[in-house]
Every structure is written in C-alpha cells, then in structure tokens.
Amino acid sequence: MTILKALLSSSNKRGIANALTLTRAILSLPILIALMAGNQSAAWLLLLIGALSDIADGWLARLSGGGSEWGARLDPLADKIILIAPYIWLAKESLLPMWGVWLVITRELIVSQWRSSAKKGGPASKLGKSKTILQFTSLLLLLWPTSLTSITTLRLFTDLGILFFWISIIVSYISGYFYIFRLR
Numbered sequence: 001m002t003i004l005k006a007l008l009s010s011s012n013k014r015g016i017a018n019a020l021t022l023t024r025a026i027l028s029l030p031i032l033i034a035l036m037a038g039n040q041s042a043a044w045l046l047l048l049i050g051a052l053s054d055i056a057d058g059w060l061a062r063l064s065g066g067g068s069e070w071g072a073r074l075d076p077l078a079d080k081i082i083l084i085a086p087y088i089w090l091a092k093e094s095l096l097p098m099w100g101v102w103l104v105i106t107r108e109l110i111v112s113q114w115r116s117s118a119k120k121g122g123p124a125s126k127l128g129k130s131k132t133i134l135q136f137t138s139l140l141l142l143l144w145p146t147s148l149t150s151i152t153t154l155r156l157f158t159d160l161g162i163l164f165f166w167i168s169i170i171v172s173y174i175s176g177y178f179y180i181f182r183l184r
Helices: 002-007 010-036 040-063 069-092 098-117 126-142 151-183
Strands: none
Touching (some): 010 040, 040 069, 040 126, 069 126, 098 151, 126 151
C-alpha cells in the first residue's frame, strides 16, 4: 500500500508525465526512420503510442494538481516535433501539399514563440487541444497500415485524413489568433 501511495504522489505523477512528454518528442525520429524505410505500420504504431502518451501525460499532470513548468513548456514542443515530421514526409510523398504543411509549421512557430514568452509556458486552450487531436487523427488516418484494410477503406481513410488535415489548419489559425489576441 505504501508503494502504491508513493507511485501516486503528485511529484511522481509529474515525473511520469514529463517522461511521457520527452518520450513523445524522441518518438519522432523512429517514426521518420520507419516512414523512410517504407514501414508505414511501424510508423503508425509509434504515432499511436505518441498520441496516447499525450493523453496520459495531460491526465497525470491534472491528477497531480498541475504539471511542472518544464512539462508545460516541453509538452507543446513535443507535440509539434512528433506531428511535423510525418507531415513533411507526407508532403514529400505528394500526399499533402507542401504549402499546407508550411501553414501548419508557420502557425506552430508563431504560437510557440508566444507560449515560450508566457508565464509557465502559456496554457493550451480548448481550441489548441482540439487542433492537436485533429492533427493526430489526420496523421493516423493518412498513415493507416495498408495491410490492415481493403483498398476502398484505405481510400476512405486517406480522404478523411486529408479532410481532418485541412480542418486542423482552420482550427489552428483560429486558436492561434486567440493566443495572440490574449497576448495583447
């Protein structure tokens, strides 16, 4: 029972949340390597692990009464690192237009700059969180392993992934506007 209490202490939850955030940032390299090696299934699985770690680290941070300042700054950066690498790969493969990926990167750089100057990293808004969910969903659909489905279903997932990509850009610019507006 004492071990369980120690594991569930606030500082330990924050530590686990920070470790999950760091792991998510590191996962981007194996995802990119898997994509470049043609192993879309491995890339998809690693991206899914990254998405689930994002949910878990946020949950642990909230359970502990709030995350650390370090985690608040690293979490959005880890999201950007794990999401942008596959987007660039998809643009290279002509599955997404590079100018669309440029829109994603530009918004992320602008909001990251604002959040880095904000106290405690600038908390994520509901729109910002929605944007991240849309981006993970978009990538999981676009990178869906071909071995798991028929060609018809794969085309449907690709179309949905592209739709979620564009919706995520709209939501990201709306949320970016509100971040900057709040700065004023």
